[in-house]
Amino acid sequence: MRPYDADAIASAVLAEFQKLPAKRKPCVRDNGIHEWVPLSGIVAKGPNFLRCLALATGMKCLPASKLPQARGMAVHDWHAEVLALRAFNRFVLQECRRLLAADDGEQPRPASDFLRRRADAELAAAAGGGPAGNARGHQQRQQQDEDGEEDQEERTWQRQPFAWRDDVSLHMYCSEAPCGDASMELVMAAQDDASPWALPGARAPLTATATTETAAKAPSPPLAAEPGQPRVAPGGELLGRGYFSELGVVRRKPARGDAPASVSKSCSDKLALKQCTSLLSAVASAVVSPRGVYLATLVLPASRFSAAACARCFSASSLSEWESSELLDCLPPGRMRALAGRRWGASGYAFAPVAVTTTQLEFEFSKTAVVGAGAGNEQETTTRRTGASNLAVVWTCDGLVEEGLIGGVLQGRKTFDEKGASAVSRRKMWELAVEVAGLLGNCHGHGHGDGDQSRAGDEDTGSGQTIASVLAAGTYDELKDGCPLLAARRRVKEEARAKALQGWLRNEGDGAFGLV
Template sequence: MGEESSLEYRIASLVHSHFNALPKRSKPAIHPNGIREWIPLSGIVLVIGEGTPEETLTCVAIATGAKCLSSSQIPQCRGLVLHDSHAEILAIRAFNRWLLEECKSTLLYEAEVDWQQRAQDQVSHDVTASDSNPTGGTGSGTRSQFVQLRLADEEVAHTAIGGDTDAPPMARHRKLLWPPFKLREDLKIWMYCTCAPCGDASMELCMAAQDDPTPWAVPPSSTECTESGGDPAGSLLDGRGYFSILGVVRRKPSRADAESTLSKSCSDKLAAKQVTSLLSFTTSLLVAPTSNAYISRLLLPEEEVSQAGCERAFGSGTTGRLKPLNGQTWDDTSVGGVEYGFRPFEIRTLSARLTEELWMFGKPKDTRIKSKPGNAAAIWTAQQSVLSTSTTKLSNAHNSLQGNLCETIINGTKQGHKFASPSPRKASAVSRAKMWDLLRDIVKLLPTISTCEDPGETSTSANKFETEIGGSDDSAASSDLLFLDKLKQIIAISSTYEALKENAADAGLSSIRNRALSDLRNMLGNWVRNIGDEGWGLGVLKEEVVKKPHPRSLKVPQAVPASLANPGI
């Protein structure tokens, strides 16, 4: 037993078991010339009841990948192409896709069961306690094992999902809060990676691997670049260069002859997740950034951990670059009680022996072995835990390793499609456009003021979001529904992704998150944004259909009788 029974090993082996079940096309290959591909692997595992007899582990997302796009390619993406295909970043995007699907399934399930009756039956019970039973509620379906609706008890007009208003007025119900979802309270997020995150956390490892560890010449500072009118991208250091400069934001590593990228290193992006949580922009509009929405543990092979590098890149101690954020929170009681904070994760390790047993696609340590990073990336997510009565039998017949999503990505698009192709079919399910589209589908299922109250009693403005929150007792009682209404309005009026972000901030739905992220970037000092892929709308997902004549409508020439062809004969 020993280490094989540890939580760290069980989490790592669970991630690897899902990778092993992927199709061959999603795995590294050995080329005819003997060159062997290697690839990093990352996975997100949800641990419920950690350290208790009821402890459960569920891998909800895995990804592989080691590529990213150059800065000149970003304006061509139009929301359909992934900028950053490093395993850690794809795994986080996959987790957010899975979480949004879990939210959608939850709303569909609540619409299927008798929502009013179940809410009244459970009004005296604690939300967490009642939701801990995955088979709770009426009907034969199952409720989410991971996501809960945020509900509050009060005597209000009916606020049911789907807008049913048959309940008696002022009946005792549970009011839906904003954000409408949260992760269950006894859940912790573990992230497992087979190699150290690129960037600041791995600089000591990079130095140790160099034949010549002599520091490079120090480039001009970001201040000098800005004052001289130079390219601000010059303030971003190369991913593996300038070893003597530590604790700074770096770009993704690449070949020396490759065009530069503005994608930040995985160390920097993971550091930012310690402030904004693991929730992406779209997911944060629906799911509350509770303390357990942050990474709890980052699990790495022991030989991929530099204690000094990790403490500097992620830690809050004396050497941590994020030390100034210790104890800091960003909140606004008028915005759904949303609070962000600096919540550093803990680094856990797995022995080299167990890592080698589990992973055969790591970068060879023997330099005599010809190898290169694989071009293909893989994305996988688990099926939803929410099963309606109509899908229970079908889902029970599925293999437990079968996922909801399984994609192979090359150059930011799905395998079989070209980067320059205008077809939306190339877009991954975790692309910006597809995530926005899924958000729109979910928002349609949420209640609105018009379905819950007298529309004439509340004035809203879709363009300027002029509704006052907390201005009176009535508006305060309806503030959460007002935010839900604002979210619906934003989705309806935003013509571009850039407008979606701006409108969400203006409405107060993402302003706190933006403030936290801005403070982080300003503190780090040389964070250069990778902009240029914001001026598109959901119309990019509508493929132009070229109508082809139906085969039956085509007139096939018939053989002409000889007597008609030659009437003179």
């Protein structure tokens, strides 16, 4: 039995896209080519509402060789799924800012359908609370900890001033199967000859950063898997959509053979990792607890769904997350099985497998719909030309973000120009997090009341000051790799990549910028 209505989730996203102006949608070009584009959206299900919080379209990414020029202003990956996640994080931070800016110390305090302010008692009880809860004290305690990994997890800083509401679940709709492992059976089925490609000889391992055009090109034979572990590509090499018989491996974004190389991981791999790290980005997780910010459902069109591929890609087993009992014997074991039941102390991080389900609804600008639009007209069917749209769109439900992007920057702006930075770019997201932390440091309240009506007092203000001091890092790399407040998140990512997503190659080269 399906826990949620897949058609309703899909409809919530499709309805919001339909409201967008024509300039945000694919078109028919002057040369007669009909454009198509993938669409993704994040939907919240509350006690009395079902609302699309963020949506995006897009299907391209920035070449690895261009990353050093981005300086936090160009989005690296604007595939619809990834862009929708960035838009969701933008919405979350905007909601934090709205609540703080409207809190003048008077009752009743500003409310949100999605977030709640954590009370003083909850913050004080969190690991790292009290005098040792500041960034420096926490870092010293970690360095002095000799009690093992479990104790470190329990003592990790977890005093984010906001938390996701327990009665609100999160869902995602995608008009196409995510690129990478969750769609490899579809790629095989689309081939004139689905015979496995011959694998080339082994190559030397890649360098650590792999930011050149040669970094992610030719694949190598997979290593034999350890018992109970997924197969991996040797040397950390990333495949695109080629060598489709290699299943369960981390892949990069697919592209034409003559396209500049990218080390951006496939949407399948990024969504699989989000089952561990939550939907929150690094900067958002400094302000909002990850507890409960996980996808409950991923909705795909029935025409773009492979049960075997999704079970292998996302699940920890082939038994518990899949609704068709007749498929249980033939579904492969999930590549995330090494993390089954894993919880990282009291940090709020846990492996939360997503349930993948289907809808019969089709997005009007999907490739399936656009290509098949002339199916009833024989002349149209044989002459219609289609092409992928270069336009990506980002939207949030609060009305604060509605953007068109080309090449990872705002449509009509010069590439890598500061005025072209999207609201979901690294730079703009970091700036917003700093603004939120500043408001926290100056918040009103005296820590009285009960439940959601309790006022933010000393604990909340202290957390804001700690967050603000850490977000004032000199560079983005320093923020993500050295911030003690993000230590728990880094530990989760490292374990997920080591145990389930082997071969993950970091997309480096755009972290040396600062906000000053």
